[in-house]
Amino acid sequence: MARVYNFAAGPAMLPEEVLxxxxxxxxxxxxxxxxxxxxxxxxxxFGEIIATAEQDIRDLLSIxxxxxxxxLQGGATLQFAGIPMNLMRNKVADYIVSGxxxxxxxxxxxxxxxxxxLASSEDGNFSYVPDVDAIEISPDADYVYICQNETIYGTRxxxxxxxxxxxxxxxxxxxxxxxxxxxxxxxxxxxxxxKNIGPAxxxxxxxxxxxxxxxxxxxxxxxxxxxAQVKGKSMHNTPPAYGIYICGLVFKWLKAQGxxxxxxxxxxxxxxxxxxxxxxxxxxxGTARKEDRSIMNVPFVTGSDDLDALFxxxxxxxxxxxxxxxxxxxxxxxxxxxxxxxxxxxALVAYMAEFEKDHS
Amino acid sequence: MARVYNFAAGPAMLPEEVLxxxxxxxxxxxxxxxxxxxxxxxxxxFGEIIATAEQDIRDLLSIxxxxxxxxLQGGATLQFAGIPMNLMRNKVADYIVSGxxxxxxxxxxxxxxxxxxLASSEDGNFSYVPDVDAIEISPDADYVYICQNETIYGTRxxxxxxxxxxxxxxxxxxxxxxxxxxxxxxxxxxxxxxKNIGPAxxxxxxxxxxxxxxxxxxxxxxxxxxxAQVKGKSMHNTPPAYGIYICGLVFKWLKAQGxxxxxxxxxxxxxxxxxxxxxxxxxxxGTARKEDRSIMNVPFVTGSDDLDALFxxxxxxxxxxxxxxxxxxxxxxxxxxxxxxxxxxxALVAYMAEFEKDHS
Numbered sequence: 014m015a016r017v018y019n020f021a022a023g024p025a026m027l028p029e030e031v032l033x034x035x036x037x038x039x040x041x042x043x044x045x046x047x048x049x050x051x052x053x054x055x056x057x058x059f060g061e062i063i064a065t066a067e068q069d070i071r072d073l074l075s076i077x078x079x080x081x082x083x084x085l086q087g088g089a090t091l092q093f094a095g096i097p098m099n100l101m102r103n104k105v106a107d108y109i110v111s112g113x114x115x116x117x118x119x120x121x122x123x124x125x126x127x128x129x130x131l132a133s134s135e136d137g138n139f140s141y142v143p144d145v146d147a148i149e150i151s152p153d154a155d156y157v158y159i160c161q162n163e164t165i166y167g168t169r170x171x172x173x174x175x176x177x178x179x180x181x182x183x184x185x186x187x188x189x190x191x192x193x194x195x196x197x198x199x200x201x202x203x204x205x206x207x208k209n210i211g212p213a214x215x216x217x218x219x220x221x222x223x224x225x226x227x228x229x230x231x232x233x234x235x236x237x238x239x240x241a242q243v244k245g246k247s248m249h250n251t252p253p254a255y256g257i258y259i260c261g262l263v264f265k266w267l268k269a270q271g272x273x274x275x276x277x278x279x280x281x282x283x284x285x286x287x288x289x290x291x292x293x294x295x296x297x298x299g300t301a302r303k304e305d306r307s308i309m310n311v312p313f314v315t316g317s318d319d320l321d322a323l324f325x326x327x328x329x330x331x332x333x334x335x336x337x338x339x340x341x342x343x344x345x346x347x348x349x350x351x352x353x354x355x356x357x358x359x360a361l362v363a364y365m366a367e368f369e370k371d372h373s
Numbered sequence: 374m375a376r377v378y379n380f381a382a383g384p385a386m387l388p389e390e391v392l393x394x395x396x397x398x399x400x401x402x403x404x405x406x407x408x409x410x411x412x413x414x415x416x417x418x419f420g421e422i423i424a425t426a427e428q429d430i431r432d433l434l435s436i437x438x439x440x441x442x443x444x445l446q447g448g449a450t451l452q453f454a455g456i457p458m459n460l461m462r463n464k465v466a467d468y469i470v471s472g473x474x475x476x477x478x479x480x481x482x483x484x485x486x487x488x489x490x491l492a493s494s495e496d497g498n499f500s501y502v503p504d505v506d507a508i509e510i511s512p513d514a515d516y517v518y519i520c521q522n523e524t525i526y527g528t529r530x531x532x533x534x535x536x537x538x539x540x541x542x543x544x545x546x547x548x549x550x551x552x553x554x555x556x557x558x559x560x561x562x563x564x565x566x567x568k569n570i571g572p573a574x575x576x577x578x579x580x581x582x583x584x585x586x587x588x589x590x591x592x593x594x595x596x597x598x599x600x601a602q603v604k605g606k607s608m609h610n611t612p613p614a615y616g617i618y619i620c621g622l623v624f625k626w627l628k629a630q631g632x633x634x635x636x637x638x639x640x641x642x643x644x645x646x647x648x649x650x651x652x653x654x655x656x657x658x659g660t661a662r663k664e665d666r667s668i669m670n671v672p673f674v675t676g677s678d679d680l681d682a683l684f685x686x687x688x689x690x691x692x693x694x695x696x697x698x699x700x701x702x703x704x705x706x707x708x709x710x711x712x713x714x715x716x717x718x719x720a721l722v723a724y725m726a727e728f729e730k731d732h733s
Contacts, residue, residue: 021412021416036397046376047376050392056381094595213614214446250386255574256574297712334406335416373457
């Protein structure tokens with residue numbers, strides 16, 4: 014079978030060049046006589062792989078020297094606990110809830126201290142990002158938390174909240190490396206890599222030096238302490254080495270594509286193809302508020318559950334897979350991360366146009 | 374370059390057949406048109422991969438139905454915290470320390486309650502397993518903890534401690550699936566897979582139903598709660614999917630080799646080749662007490678730091694890599710896990726014999 018256009022929300026498509034290189038190096042990485050999977054994480058070869066990966070993501074995001082880059086495990090979900098464990102000095106934090114993921118993070122933080130709900134868009138089934146202009150930050154908040162792009166509802170912050178000097182903590186799992194970001198706007202930026210960067214099982218945490226404490230909450234597992242992971246250079250224990258290697262190949266691919274400015278342009282073009290179609294369609298409509306639309310995740314519906322189901326069922330014959338929407342929104346969702354080619358989005362829109370013609 | 378004999382302690386050699394299959398399936402798994410790395414963990418395809426992997430390890434170890442099998446993240450090190458968080462009902466546990474890994478686990482448990490040191494072999498630089506026959510268990514101990522095979526010092530328990538009815542918790546990272554084990558002897562058996570089973574980033578936990586509590590210690594991250602992971606069938610969040618897929622291929626390979634009885638025979642043969650040589654050598658000697666010798670990790674020395682360094686330096690030209698010992702023991706260490714062929718051990722012994730002849 015040919016490669017398919019995979020619109021999954023994550024794990025998701027990876028660049029074909031990266032997969033080809035990984036396959037070619039599977040039995041013998043760079044003359045070492047072994048796979049990266051078999052390599053001691055203390056070896057010279059793996060030391061170069063992880064150091065190069067770190068340098069490349071630093072280059073891509075222009076990460077300042079006073080930020081540490083950590084390659085960890087456990088996904089965003091483990092960071093939902095790790096963030097408060099590491100940062101809750103006053104045991105107070107402010108959460109803005111714009112979807113399922115920020116809501117889960119908010120709920121988990123309540124295990125560790127006084128997590129305030131600053132704003133929520135749950136009243137509108139998370140179809141928009143709460144207005145954050147007039148937001149009042151708790152005077153003793155250790156941080157303000159957002160999920161910058163909500164995968165399920167297809168919204169994103171087009172403007173970051175003014176945290177009045179408190180550290181901003183952002184889960185960027187579903188928009189990681191999709192466009193340039195100003196790292197200095199953040200205290201902590203983190204995300205699982207399985208959407209835009211690599212295979213599930215690696216979590217990248219970018220944390221400012223002054224937020225790395227030697228004394229996090231006392232029951233914080235050593236592996237979850239940023240201080241321990243900084244000291245061990247992401248190797249306090251055996252890291253998810255093969256996943257880090259694949260991330261490194263993707264970083265090289267992103268550089269070869271022209272870096273994050275080029276990716277932003279490409280991603281905006283891809284999203285525009287889909288949104289332009291949705292905005293003129295008489296059958297399909299997007300579910301997120303226009304001004305908060307994500308360029309990574311595009312949920313849409315026909316208004317008829319039966320037609321939605323038919324659209325999903327017949328997609329496979331158009332080489333389109335994993336287009337079904339999340340159960341909390343219904344309908345369809347197209348996740349169009351970095352590795353989704355423009356041709357994939359064009360194929361989807363062609364199928365939508367054909368489907369609309371057949372069912373109107 | 375040809376494939377090498379890689380004696381690394383972990384990550385370590387994987388069966389070449391498994392690597393070949395992974396490479397062949399990298400761009401298109403089983404006609405899906407995508408890599409396992411790109412596959413939604415909620416897809417039918419991945420559902421089959423993880424269910425088959427679970428069934429295969431259940432078959433290999435004859436795991437009874439009242440034990441759950443979890444595929445988690447974070448390595449043994451995260452379980453050093455996870456074990457007490459999940460099991461310390463009375464906040465008391467007994468630890469037997471026979472090497473670096475059980476010592477780390479013991480230290481981490483002190484964050485969560487009253488971790489007792491039942492016995493330690495640190496006085497002998499962990500060259501033996503503490504005598505556990507006359508051991509007195511704390512009456513209110515929630516569990517008794519051991520590391521069954523200590524990777525660094527090359528020792529193993531040839532007889533499990535009598536825990537007087539308390540649950541036995543064992544880190545089996547470096548002897549996992551190397552021979553049959555009686556699961557009913559354990560309350561929890563767990564290990565990182567990166568030695569005997571697969572790529573770093575997957576931790577397998579086998580836990581008895583009555584030890585899965587809905588109310589672990591209150592600050593336990595949701596992802597670390599056995600109850601949440603059982604409920605989510607190891608998919609409370611996105612699992613380390615590609616690593617689980619490779620583990621599944623290794624399980625199939627183990628079955629094809631004849632299962633764990635056959636592996637035990639093979640591993641004992643391999644270890645005997647090396648130990649028989651050591652026992653007659655006038656230059657090399659093993660560092661672990663004879664009756665506690667591991668069949669997975671074999672540390673040895675010449676008695677001269679210079680000769681040790683020379684032996685390590687010249688090994689590469691014999692196609693032998695990662696033979697250097699851990700800094701806490703010095704000398705050499707040969708890790709001879711399931712995937713190390715007998716020919717690799719024979720090549721090592723031939724090199725040792727040649728080296729001994731040249732330097733005596």
